[in-house]
Amino acid sequence: MPYRTTAAPRLALVGVLVMAAIIGVLIGLTITATSALPGIVEPDAVVRYGIPVVRVLLDMAAVVTVGLSLLPLLIGFDRPKLAEAVLAGTRRVAVISALTWAVTALVALVLQTAELRLSQSVTLDAIWDYVRTVGAGKALVAVFLFAMLCAVLAVWTVRKGESVPAELRAAAALFTLLPLPVTGHATDWSWHDITMVSMELHVLAAVAWTGGLGAVVVLLAANRTLLAHALPRFSKLATVCIAVSAVTGLFNGFAELLLTPGSSVWRDLFGTGYGLLVLFKIVCIVLLGLLGANIRWRLLPGIMRHQRTALAGWATAELTIMGLAFGFAVVLTRAPVA
Amino acid sequence: MRRFAAAAVLAGLAFVGLATPALAHNSLVDSNPKDKASVETGPQTVKLTFDQPVQNVEGINTISVLDPQGNHWEAAPPQVDSTVVSAPVRPLGPSGVYQISWRVLSADGHPVQGQLSFTLSKAGNGTPLPADELAKFKNGAGTAQPGATEDSGGIPTWVWIVGAVVVLGAGIVFALRMGGKEEDA
Numbered sequence: 001m002p003y004r005t006t007a008a009p010r011l012a013l014v015g016v017l018v019m020a021a022i023i024g025v026l027i028g029l030t031i032t033a034t035s036a037l038p039g040i041v042e043p044d045a046v047v048r049y050g051i052p053v054v055r056v057l058l059d060m061a062a063v064v065t066v067g068l069s070l071l072p073l074l075i076g077f078d079r080p081k082l083a084e085a086v087l088a089g090t091r092r093v094a095v096i097s098a099l100t101w102a103v104t105a106l107v108a109l110v111l112q113t114a115e116l117r118l119s120q121s122v123t124l125d126a127i128w129d130y131v132r133t134v135g136a137g138k139a140l141v142a143v144f145l146f147a148m149l150c151a152v153l154a155v156w157t158v159r160k161g162e163s164v165p166a167e168l169r170a171a172a173a174l175f176t177l178l179p180l181p182v183t184g185h186a187t188d189w190s191w192h193d194i195t196m197v198s199m200e201l202h203v204l205a206a207v208a209w210t211g212g213l214g215a216v217v218v219l220l221a222a223n224r225t226l227l228a229h230a231l232p233r234f235s236k237l238a239t240v241c242i243a244v245s246a247v248t249g250l251f252n253g254f255a256e257l258l259l260t261p262g263s264s265v266w267r268d269l270f271g272t273g274y275g276l277l278v279l280f281k282i283v284c285i286v287l288l289g290l291l292g293a294n295i296r297w298r299l300l301p302g303i304m305r306h307q308r309t310a311l312a313g314w315a316t317a318e319l320t321i322m323g324l325a326f327g328f329a330v331v332l333t334r335a336p337v338a
Numbered sequence: 339m340r341r342f343a344a345a346a347v348l349a350g351l352a353f354v355g356l357a358t359p360a361l362a363h364n365s366l367v368d369s370n371p372k373d374k375a376s377v378e379t380g381p382q383t384v385k386l387t388f389d390q391p392v393q394n395v396e397g398i399n400t401i402s403v404l405d406p407q408g409n410h411w412e413a414a415p416p417q418v419d420s421t422v423v424s425a426p427v428r429p430l431g432p433s434g435v436y437q438i439s440w441r442v443l444s445a446d447g448h449p450v451q452g453q454l455s456f457t458l459s460k461a462g463n464g465t466p467l468p469a470d471e472l473a474k475f476k477n478g479a480g481t482a483q484p485g486a487t488e489d490s491g492g493i494p495t496w497v498w499i500v501g502a503v504v505v506l507g508a509g510i511v512f513a514l515r516m517g518g519k520e521e522d523a
Contacts, residue, residue: 037439037453039402039410046495095513103506110498116398116449121492133395134447151509158516183446261367261389336365336450 010218013316017214017323018060024327025052027280032273032335043115051111056330058104058143059207062177063326064097065150067211069173072166074216074230074237080162082226086219087162094154094169101176102147109140139179146176177203181333195255202248206329209241210322217315224306231303231311235296242292246285253278277332284325291318364388364444366452373454380430380462384412384438386423393443394418400441400475401425406434409466415475418442429464433457 029052036042068090075083113130114122131137150172157164181199216234220227257265257275269275291314299309368387371377384401392399399418403411403425416425423442430436436458441451 037441037451038408038437039404039439040400040441040451044495050495050499092513096510099506099509099513103502103509107499107502111495112447114495116395116443119492121494122498123492126492129395133393134443136447155513155516158513261365334448 010221010312013214013218013312013319014064016316017063017210017319018057020320020323021056021060021327022053024324025056025330026327027324028052028273028277028328028331028335031276032331041118043118044120046120047111047114051108051115052330052334054104054108054111056327058101058108059326059330061097061101061104061147062173063207063211063214065094065101065147065154065211066170066173066177066207067213067215068094068097069150069166069169070208070212070237071215071219071230072162073170074212074233075220075226076229076233077162079226079229082223084162086223086226090215090219091154091158095151095158098147098151098154098173102144102151105140105143105147109137109144112136112140136180136183139183142179143176146172146179150176174204174208177207195252198248198251201244202252205241205244205248206322206325209238209245210319210326212237212241213315213322214319217312217319221312221315224303224308227311228304228306231300235300238292239296242285242289246289249281249285253281274332274335277328277335280328281325281332284321284328287321288318288325291321364390364392364442364450366440369438369454371454371456374456376457376459378458378460380411380436380458380464381427381456383424383426386440386442388421388423388442390445391420392418392423393445393447395443398441398443398449399423400439402439403427404437404439405430405432405466406436410472411436411464411466413467428467430458430462431464431466433459433461 029049042048071090072083072087075086077083109127109130110122112134113127114120116130116134117126119126127137131141150169153164153169153172157169178200181203182196212234216227216230220230254265257268257278260268269278295311295314295318299311299314302309303311365388366386367389370383370385371381384403386401397415399416401412401416401423405411409431411428411430413426413428416423423440434457435455438454438456439451440453441449444450
């Protein structure tokens with residue numbers, strides 16, 4: 001199986017992305033740490049650290065699932081034999097990542113119930129109560145169901161190959177992203193619907209961008225023919241994604257800072273954990289823009305001529321920063337502004 | 339690019355079908371007594387006003403009133419009336435700075451918490467809430483162990499996590515072992 005040997009060395013990149021994401025979570029938690037209030041019991045440490053870590057693992061499972069579902073669309077359908085050699089090895093991984101997505105959603109549900117109940121143990125009744133009363137509970141159940149649908153589609157693809165429409169898999173994976181963002185911060189003013197749509201677009205763009213880059217670099221970097229095909233297409237997708245995630249991210253961050261009663265944008269931007277995380281994410285997207293531009297204008301012409309380039313190194317740096325940004329994002333959606 | 343567009347349209351159509359509920363993080367906008375106020379007689383109730391309705395789930399919303407020695411002075415678990423959360427307070431005792439700590443379930447499902455203080459300038463003759471009364475609130479107020487007030491029969495969180503890892507492991511084994519297209523040939 002020659003595709004295994006060419007793909008294997010790059011799998012370390014997935015580890016880099018996940019580690020960076022967990023480090024991002026830990027940095028975020030340190031910045032937003034609050035001291036315990038007298039007279040109020042703190043949730044268990046397993047719960048306090050477990051929720052953001054599980055949520056970022058959920059995001060990473062989402063990135064891998066979406067990335068693998070976009071890969072057939074990026075490679076295109078005009079070189080079926082070459083493409084099949086690469087895609088065949090990815091299908092079982094897609095089953096595993098979709099299952100991970102579903103299971104992390106359930107674990108997040110258990111931990112968030114424990115956070116609310118301030119308890120170290122959770123009954124099924126308490127979980128049911130959480131799903132009934134709290135929006136985040138319903139969203140996690142929806143994510144679990146849609147992720148299981150993605151897993152079923154992935155199993156079907158392992159059996160039937162590319163005769164299962166790639167568009168269907170991509171749409172199912174992208175749709176599974178939608179329930180969770182609406183349960184994070186969103187303000188309650190007249191522009192509420194716009195902040196909600198903007199948050200959804202932000203998540204779709206960030207996951208498609210990271211997943212697409214990861215899939216292309218991990219699986220195609222050693223295959224110059226397919227890379228010359230897929231990277232220009234990914235480059236177009238990435239340009240749209242960076243624009244969308246920058247605009248929607250700035251809009252949502254500043255909307256949250258502006259609309260929290262008793263807040264002042266500049267003081268909170270530099271003086272609160274929430275504001276610092278917004279600044280960190282702005283730094284991340286500026287760096288990602290520069291790295292992306294480097295790949296687009298300095299490396300891409302060579303790649304299109306089937307030359308060897310330093311793509312893997314630059315992409316590793318890009319994925320590391322993307323991982324950090326995901327980690328910050330998880331803490332940001334849970335941090336109070338004031 | 340055409341197939342991308344198809345995927346995007348499919349996801350977009352599904353998105354339209356998804357009703358988005360109004361959700362947000364609550365912020366405290368007003369309180370009685372006000373933060374850092376000085377009063378001669380203790381308030382009969384502590385009243386906290388938020389910018390959005392607080393979710394009324396039993397045993398979650400908490401208001402505690404503590405004197406400098408750490409005694410509790412709230413008389414009952416808080417009541418929720420839309421954006422206002424209020425708890426009755428016992429007649430206060432020694433003069434000094436009292437801390438009000440609160441934790442409520444935000445409209446977006448995240449618990450949020452905060453703290454206020456007020457100064458009692460003239461000592462009253464009240465007595466603090468006995469510990470066995472406090473235990474009946476079942477809302478995490480007080481210094482009791484987190485597990486102490488809950489009913490038995492729950493499954494510890496680490497067991498849930500281990501269970502999830504086992505299920506995922508079984509799924510991975512299944513994914514790697516099942517017959518695939520390449521083996522069919």
